[in-house]
Amino acid sequence: MQQSARVLIDGPSELVFDYMIPTDMPIVTGCRVRIPLRNRDSTGTVLDIGPPPQTNFTLRPISSLIDPEPLITPTLMKLGKWIANYYVAPLEQVMRALLPESVRQDTHSEKTRKVVELTAMPATDDLEKIAKRAPKQHIILKLLEANAGAMPLKDLGGGSVSAAVKSLEKKGHVKLTEEAVRRDPDEDQEFLESKPLQLNSEQAEALKQILEPATNENGIPKPILLHGVTGSGKTEVYLQAVQHALDQGKSALVLIPEISLTPQTVQRFKSRFAALQDQVAVLHSHLSQGERFDEWHRIRNGQARIVIGARSAIFAPLTNLGIIIVDEEHENTYKQETSPRYHGRDIAVLRAHFEKAVVVLGSATPSLESFQNTQSGKYQLIRLTQRADSQAMPIMRVLDMRIEAQKQKGRIAILSDRLRVSMEKKLENGEQIILFLNRRGFARSLQCPPCGHVCECQHCAIPLTYHRTDDRLVCHMCGYQSLPPKKCPSCGDEAIRLQGFGTQKVEEVIQKVFPQARMARIDADTMRRKNALRDTLNKFKAHKIDIIIGTQMIAKGLHFPNVTLVGILNADLGLHVPDFRAGERTFQLLTQVAGRAGRGELEGEVIVQTFTPHSPSIQFARHHDFDGYAEQELQFRNQFGYPPFAHCALLGTRSTHERRAEFTLENLHKRLSKDLPPQIELGEPMPSPLTRAHGQFRYQLMLKSTSARALHQHVQRVLSTTPPPDDVTIIFDMDALGFF
Ligand SMILES: Nc1ncnc2c1ncn2[C@@H]1O[C@H](COP(=O)(O)OP(=O)(O)OP(=O)(O)O)[C@@H](O)[C@H]1O
Numbered sequence: 001m002q003q004s005a006r007v008l009i010d011g012p013s014e015l016v017f018d019y020m021i022p023t024d025m026p027i028v029t030g031c032r033v034r035i036p037l038r039n040r041d042s043t044g045t046v047l048d049i050g051p052p053p054q055t056n057f058t059l060r061p062i063s064s065l066i067d068p069e070p071l072i073t074p075t076l077m078k079l080g081k082w083i084a085n086y087y088v089a090p091l092e093q094v095m096r097a098l099l100p101e102s103v104r105q106d107t108h109s110e111k112t113r114k115v116v117e118l119t120a121m122p123a124t125d126d127l128e129k130i131a132k133r134a135p136k137q138h139i140i141l142k143l144l145e146a147n148a149g150a151m152p153l154k155d156l157g158g159g160s161v162s163a164a165v166k167s168l169e170k171k172g173h174v175k176l177t178e179e180a181v182r183r184d185p186d187e188d189q190e191f192l193e194s195k196p197l198q199l200n201s202e203q204a205e206a207l208k209q210i211l212e213p214a215t216n217e218n219g220i221p222k223p224i225l226l227h228g229v230t231g232s233g234k235t236e237v238y239l240q241a242v243q244h245a246l247d248q249g250k251s252a253l254v255l256i257p258e259i260s261l262t263p264q265t266v267q268r269f270k271s272r273f274a275a276l277q278d279q280v281a282v283l284h285s286h287l288s289q290g291e292r293f294d295e296w297h298r299i300r301n302g303q304a305r306i307v308i309g310a311r312s313a314i315f316a317p318l319t320n321l322g323i324i325i326v327d328e329e330h331e332n333t334y335k336q337e338t339s340p341r342y343h344g345r346d347i348a349v350l351r352a353h354f355e356k357a358v359v360v361l362g363s364a365t366p367s368l369e370s371f372q373n374t375q376s377g378k379y380q381l382i383r384l385t386q387r388a389d390s391q392a393m394p395i396m397r398v399l400d401m402r403i404e405a406q407k408q409k410g411r412i413a414i415l416s417d418r419l420r421v422s423m424e425k426k427l428e429n430g431e432q433i434i435l436f437l438n439r440r441g442f443a444r445s446l447q448c449p450p451c452g453h454v455c456e457c458q459h460c461a462i463p464l465t466y467h468r469t470d471d472r473l474v475c476h477m478c479g480y481q482s483l484p485p486k487k488c489p490s491c492g493d494e495a496i497r498l499q500g501f502g503t504q505k506v507e508e509v510i511q512k513v514f515p516q517a518r519m520a521r522i523d524a525d526t527m528r529r530k531n532a533l534r535d536t537l538n539k540f541k542a543h544k545i546d547i548i549i550g551t552q553m554i555a556k557g558l559h560f561p562n563v564t565l566v567g568i569l570n571a572d573l574g575l576h577v578p579d580f581r582a583g584e585r586t587f588q589l590l591t592q593v594a595g596r597a598g599r600g601e602l603e604g605e606v607i608v609q610t611f612t613p614h615s616p617s618i619q620f621a622r623h624h625d626f627d628g629y630a631e632q633e634l635q636f637r638n639q640f641g642y643p644p645f646a647h648c649a650l651l652g653t654r655s656t657h658e659r660r661a662e663f664t665l666e667n668l669h670k671r672l673s674k675d676l677p678p679q680i681e682l683g684e685p686m687p688s689p690l691t692r693a694h695g696q697f698r699y700q701l702m703l704k705s706t707s708a709r710a711l712h713q714h715v716q717r718v719l720s721t722t723p724p725p726d727d728v729t730i731i732f733d734m735d736a737l738g739f740f
């Protein structure tokens with residue numbers, strides 16, 4: 001029977017239409033085709049092939065095949081279909097994620113440059129004549145001769161020599177040609193080749209296990225979780241593992257949380273493989289369309305065999321993949337925030353499985369999902385327990401800010417005496433300081449300053465969120481509501497209220513206390529400019545800055561040997577948010593931020609200011625005890641049926657009409673409760689913590705299920721039979737990481 005193809009049409013509206021496939025046309029999914037669209041010719045990408053859909057009009061045939069080779073490799077196609085299914089996203093949306101726009105809408109041609117080639121050197125006496133009459137032409141000939149007979153026109157002087165080049169061309173001495181050049185995003189940077197380090201025994205053992213991984217019953221390597229404390233030399237292990245894959249003739253993919261936030265990691269890869277510069281491709285969101293086009297095609301045609309990139313680089317069209325590395329695998333930035341809402345780490349594990357490649361998930365603070373997988377035997381666990389050059393882990397002091405709050409009567413304490421004294425000492429010694437501030441979310445909980453008590457939901461054990469508009473406390477997991485207490489339920493104090501301060505306020509205070517110190521603030525506001533972060537960090541490295549004040553942005557992968565003090569100003573803020581992962585995030589942040597201290601010769605000190613000094617995430621982080629932390633946290637997750645023991649998903653509606661957003665969600669809720677599979681727990685619809693954003697009202701409900709398949713199938717069924725009104729958008733976030 002004749003088959004038809006679903007084609008994603010090029011163009012800004014990204015339409016999808018079905019076409020008949022002419023019987024002799026060798027089309028596979030991922031091919032680019034020419035098709036008729038209304039009364040013109042158009043181009044597009046084949047998404048899917050199958051029996052023609054039942055319609056009462058005849059499908060038009062595909063006109064021709066542009067490229068017999070599909071743009072998407074078969075494995076990536078398989079991955080795409082899996083994603084569409086699991087995350088309940090339309091296949092065409094997944095395809096957009098898989099194939100960057102610049103590649104699909106093939107309008108970005110290669111960048112070229114003019115090259116002058118020496119075709120025939122004049123005889124000696126001719127050359128002498130030229131030297132006298134046209135010295136410019138003589139210099140060009142001599143330069144070309146000295147440079148293996150060819151030079152870019154630009155290097156010869158560009159426009160200023162073009163007349164001279166022309167007359168040389170006329171005389172038959174040179175030829176002007178065009179040559180494709182790569183748009184290299186890092187053109188302005190030089191990378192000195194770094195040599196592999198002699199591994200310490202733990203690193204050597206880790207590398208050995210990565211090169212000879214345990215396999216499952218089908219002979220496919222088991223995913224590896226590399227849990228290495230901060231500064232343990234994970235990156236060196238990655239570098240050598242990648243080198244090994246290349247030596248085997250294979251390719252390697254390295255995912256990092258966000259390129260602009262981890263410039264040092266990219267630099268280390270670029271330096272190690274400096275001699276193979278042309279084989280390294282870097283993919284990230286700051287590339288221009290042209291740069292992306294070039295990098296993508298260098299990967300697709302096998303020129304680039306090492307790809308470093310953020311989340312979406314997981315779709316890099318590498319073939320013969322030997323290893324995938326996911327650095328800082330616990331990072332939230334691996335989750336895509338728009339549809340398809342895939343998790344880069346999970347897709348890495350799946351892709352490695354499809355390609356029978358090794359996948360290494362590395363972190364000093366593994367996610368509980370990955371850690372639990374090592375406990376159940378699905379993943380293999382490798383540990384690095386010591387810092388690479390055997391420095392000690394930094395000493396962590398936890399400061400009880402409730403006492404400070406009493407001392408400073410009624411005012412919000414930003415800087416404790418202990419931290420101030422410590423800062424004075426470090427500055428006197430010419431050492432450097434990082435002050436870290438948890439980003440303040442819009443979701444606020446009520447915390448009592450004198451005793452640290454936080455109002456929680458008794459069903460879900462997460463903090464209740466304060467809604468100012470109707471003066472209500474709401475649980476954002478189950479929908480439970482209550483009135484805010486007038487007095488603290490724990491100590492009876494009336495001071496229970498909202499409080500907080502931002503990076504800007506901190507900068508002001510620090511400036512007043514230490515007017516001589518040179519400081520820089522790193523947060524989303526100050527780092528908008530391209531390369532702003534890189535420049536600030538370089539200044540810090542060169543010790544032109546004494547104190548850095550920053551948010552999450554400075555928590556990752558930075559290595560500054562002269563930093564001896566890290567102050568964490570408000571450890572609580574991330575802790576009391578309406579999210580069962582709040583404790584995990586706080587543990588991760590404290591451990592990662594603390595890991596920036598004492599990475600050189602000098603011992604490091606970390607001071608943590610908190611209103612809840614006994615919270616387990618703070619105490620376990622203080623003792624550098626990941627296992628202890630994981631054990632109690634997994635117990636809590638198990639008890640309340642949270643991931644990794646169940647899948648959590650968020651279903652939301654957004655609309656400029658509040659009632660319609662609410663009504664649509666209520667309707668979906670009604671439909672979902674019908675024939676609800678027993679594995680699924682369905683929450684109540686409620687306004688989102690961020691009730692209104694970008695002019696839209698937001699409603700949401702939670703779904704929990706012990707079976708991922710039951711969950712996405714049930715939701716898929718309901719969503720496909722319940723189209724929303726035109727002015728309501730539906731959001732489904734499988735394995736959601738945030739609940740707003
Ligand atoms: N075998 C080794 N011998 C000497 N120095 C090493 C060795 N391995 C790594 N180092 C050095 O130790 C420091 C820390 O290593 P690296 O940054 O790779 O650790 P990491 O585990 O990736 O840290 P983090 O998770 O904190 O980012 C670096 O300066 C690195 O060059």
Ligand SMILES: [Zn+2]
Pocket residue numbers: 457458459460461475476477478479480
């Ligand atoms: Zn609740």
Ligand SMILES: [Zn+2]
Pocket residue numbers: 448449450451452453488489490491492493
């Ligand atoms: Zn109290």
